[in-house]
Amino acid sequence: MTVKEISKKWGCSCKVVRDRINEGMIPFAEKKGRFWDVPDVDMPPTRHKAKSVINIVNQIKEGASPNLEKVGCSKNEMKTVLIYLCDLGFITRVDFTGEINFELLKQIDILECGKEMTNKYIKDKEIEKSSYFEVEASISPKVRFGISEKIKQNINNNN
Numbered sequence: 001m002t003v004k005e006i007s008k009k010w011g012c013s014c015k016v017v018r019d020r021i022n023e024g025m026i027p028f029a030e031k032k033g034r035f036w037d038v039p040d041v042d043m044p045p046t047r048h049k050a051k052s053v054i055n056i057v058n059q060i061k062e063g064a065s066p067n068l069e070k071v072g073c074s075k076n077e078m079k080t081v082l083i084y085l086c087d088l089g090f091i092t093r094v095d096f097t098g099e100i101n102f103e104l105l106k107q108i109d110i111l112e113c114g115k116e117m118t119n120k121y122i123k124d125k126e127i128e129k130s131s132y133f134e135v136e137a138s139i140s141p142k143v144r145f146g147i148s149e150k151i152k153q154n155i156n157n158n159n
Helices: 003-010 014-022 047-061 075-088 102-107 112-138 141-158
Strands: 030-032 035-037
Touching: 003 014, 014 035, 047 075, 047 102, 047 112
Parallel strands: none
Antiparallel strands: 030 035
């Protein structure tokens, strides 16, 4: 299917579909020339939501007891995300027919591709931050002051 066809199916913009592809949340989407060939799948969660659910699972496995009612994702949404991650092979399959609780979440193992997806997201954010700070650090105070003075002079000359 094309990005446009999928966007109509999901009831969203083409940009949302391309964002999900770029986030790695539609793993079998394939670029053919200028266009994407997208498998006919249900709308996936955002990488941020998937990463958040994986982090909650990791926290519980490490002994934390987060309040599942206050994590910013309802139990129903969490279940949907877990099923999607399971179907993609990011996490191990467990019985999702019951209610989402600590015991169920402790049974889940994050598989290698799930860890890669989470780590890629973290690395992408680190690159964004480090690039920003490198650019900021390369501008000296003298240059900033000089630019500010020129702007002030232009304003004064125009008045």
